[in-house]
Amino acid sequence: xxxxxxxxxxxxxxxxxxxxxxxxRDRLWLQGDGAGHLDLPRMLSHGFAGGFxxxxxxxxxTADVAAYHTLMDNPPYDLPLPALIDHGxxxxxxxxxxxxxxxxxxASEGRFRWCRSAAGIRAAMAEGVVAGVLHFEGAxxxxxxxxALHLFHAMGLRSLGPVWSRPTIFGHGVPFRFPxxxxxxPGLTDLGKALVRECNALRIMxxxxxxxxxxxxxxxxxxxxxLVATHxxxxxxxxxxxxxxxxxxxxxxxxxxxxxxxxxxxFLRPDGRESPEMTLDPVMRHIEHxxxxxxxxxxxxxxxxxxxxxxxxxGGVEGLPVLIQAMRDMGLGDALIDKIAHGNWLRLLERTxxx
Numbered sequence: 408x409x410x411x412x413x414x415x416x417x418x419x420x421x422x423x424x425x426x427x428x429x430x431x432r433d434r435l436w437l438q439g440d441g442a443g444h445l446d447l448p449r450m451l452s453h454g455f456a457g458g459f460x461x462x463x464x465x466x467x468x469t470a471d472v473a474a475y476h477t478l479m480d481n482p483p484y485d486l487p488l489p490a491l492i493d494h495g496x497x498x499x500x501x502x503x504x505x506x507x508x509x510x511x512x513x514a515s516e517g518r519f520r521w522c523r524s525a526a527g528i529r530a531a532m533a534e535g536v537v538a539g540v541l542h543f544e545g546a547x548x549x550x551x552x553x554x555a556l557h558l559f560h561a562m563g564l565r566s567l568g569p570v571w572s573r574p575t576i577f578g579h580g581v582p583f584r585f586p587x588x589x590x591x592x593p594g595l596t597d598l599g600k601a602l603v604r605e606c607n608a609l610r611i612m613x614x615x616x617x618x619x620x621x622x623x624x625x626x627x628x629x630x631x632x633x634l635v636a637t638h639x640x641x642x643x644x645x646x647x648x649x650x651x652x653x654x655x656x657x658x659x660x661x662x663x664x665x666x667x668x669x670x671x672x673x674f675l676r677p678d679g680r681e682s683p684e685m686t687l688d689p690v691m692r693h694i695e696h697x698x699x700x701x702x703x704x705x706x707x708x709x710x711x712x713x714x715x716x717x718x719x720x721x722g723g724v725e726g727l728p729v730l731i732q733a734m735r736d737m738g739l740g741d742a743l744i745d746k747i748a749h750g751n752w753l754r755l756l757e758r759t760x761x762x
Contacts, residue, residue: 411454412731413532415749417667417709418542418616418638421445422460424713425507436511444712444723447515450537454731455724456749457528457538459566459637461714462504464497464547466490466573476716479583479673479681486583489573497547498555505562508541523563525756532749542614542637545571551598553605560609565760566637567606568614569599569622577602578625580617585679587648589655594621595629603629612759615639616649616669616709623655632759633664638709640674641696644689647674656700665755666701667709668693670717683719687733690718694734694747703743707752 424443428435439446445455466489478484512521519537522528531538541563549555556564572580577599579592595603603626606613615623615636627634636659642650651659651666659666668690673681675689697706708730712723721729734744 411728412748413456415752416458419712420714449724453725456532459540459542461542461544463544464500482585482679491574492547494550501548542566566612578622579619581648584648586646589620594625610760634659634662635665637667638669638711640693644692660701660705667707670710671715681716691737
């Protein structure tokens with residue numbers, strides 16, 4: 408049997424799952440309990456060569472998660488957003504998450520490595536070591552003076568989304584709404600514009616997934632880096648507020664940026680439902696549309712593993728070879744599949760980070 412095609416992934420939420428596991432984190436990360444999408448043994452077995460690992464700050468208020476899932480499986484829906492979280496509350500949580508990141512590397516005994524450069528990712532992949540990159544999904548841990556941005560950059564932060572979906576002092580995100588465009592409210596604040604400029608100066612990648620359409624265009628006007636949406640799909644296929652318009656996809660392509668295909672069913676299915684009971688046809692439709700609008704050099708994968716419901720035929724990381732085969736079946740050649748699986752991401756990071 409041939410080795411699986413290496414995949415570099417634009418987004419996952421495994422760190423939050425590890426933080427919640429407590430004493431069971433060893434089993435979750437090192438042995439795999441089968442309940443989640445990712446663990447180290449399955450990554451190594453199924454071609455997960457590396458990716459962005461999100462630090463996300465959960466909202467303090469208790470959400471009725473079951474009710475949210477019920478609503479998202481019965482469109483139309485418009486879920487209320489949690490309140491803004493101040494940096495004084497968020498920073499200790501982020502630091503705790505960083506402790507879990509260091510533990511993941513140490514406990515892996517050389518099988519997983521945190522990387523700070525594209526060259527470091529390529530080296531890890533060549534050695535068969537899973538490459539992790541630190542990403543903040545929402546800039547809540549950073550205060551208005553931006554000093555913490557420099558601190559977290561020194562600690563390895565290389566990718567940052569100014570918002571998840573709830574508002575921050577830096578800007579506004581789209582609600583979970585279907586059907587809807589991404590034009591749901593204001594974009595960047597003045598502090599958000601300063602944050603983008605500082606990220607450019609530090610060569611931290613700015614992630615546009617979750618941003619309102621106004622925020623997307625604010626970043627496009629300000630940033631001197633390629634435009635990147637790490638885990639977003641095509642609005643023309645699935646009219647969710649979280650998906651990107653054709654105009655946005657063209658802008659990403661024109662900037663030499665990237666869009667990572669999100670595996671979440673509610674952003675894949677044309678009916679917007681969260682149910683995993685679906686064929687892979689909508690997945691292929693999204694890939695075709697992203698390739699046509701953004702271009703073959705600007706499309707990758709952004710799974711949202713351990714943060715979303717995925718199609719039944721893909722499941723967790725063991726489904727990556729299924730997705731690769733589906734791309735072959737749709738007529739994509741090996742060279743283009745390699746680009747989508749990892750090549751485009753690595754070239755984008757070389758352009759964004761340098762070296």
